[in-house]
Amino acid sequence: MESSCEDPAEHVSLREILNVVKSQGASISALQTQVSQDLNELKQEVHGSATQVKKLKSDTLVKWRSEGNRIQYTFNSEVSEELEQEQLGQLITESLTTLKKFLLLRPKNSKREIN
Secondary structure, eight states, X not given: OOOTTOOGGGOOOHHHHHHHHHHHHHHHHHHHHHHHHHHHHHHHHHHHHHHHHHHHHXXXXXXXXXXXXXXXXXXXXXXXXXXXXHHHHHHHXXXXXXXXXXXXXXXXXXXXXXX
């Protein structure tokens, strides 16, 4: 038995649905590529900034009581910078993971009308 409630205007072909899904997939893929490129640029910028800060710190004239104090200070500064870089890297990775999850879930949750 055919349903008499079906409106021909509401009928959507599978090909149209497939085309919409493909276009959304391409859009998401392009967005993920752009996010990855932006992330790499951000990492390079942060690394460059950290290097500049390190140079500025070492350029500061400080009179040390002994050479051991200077060596310990330099070591502590390097460890601190590495920890900060690691924390920043983890934060960026977590943000990117959250963004990817959002992008992957978004098409499933968004309702688009197909005309």
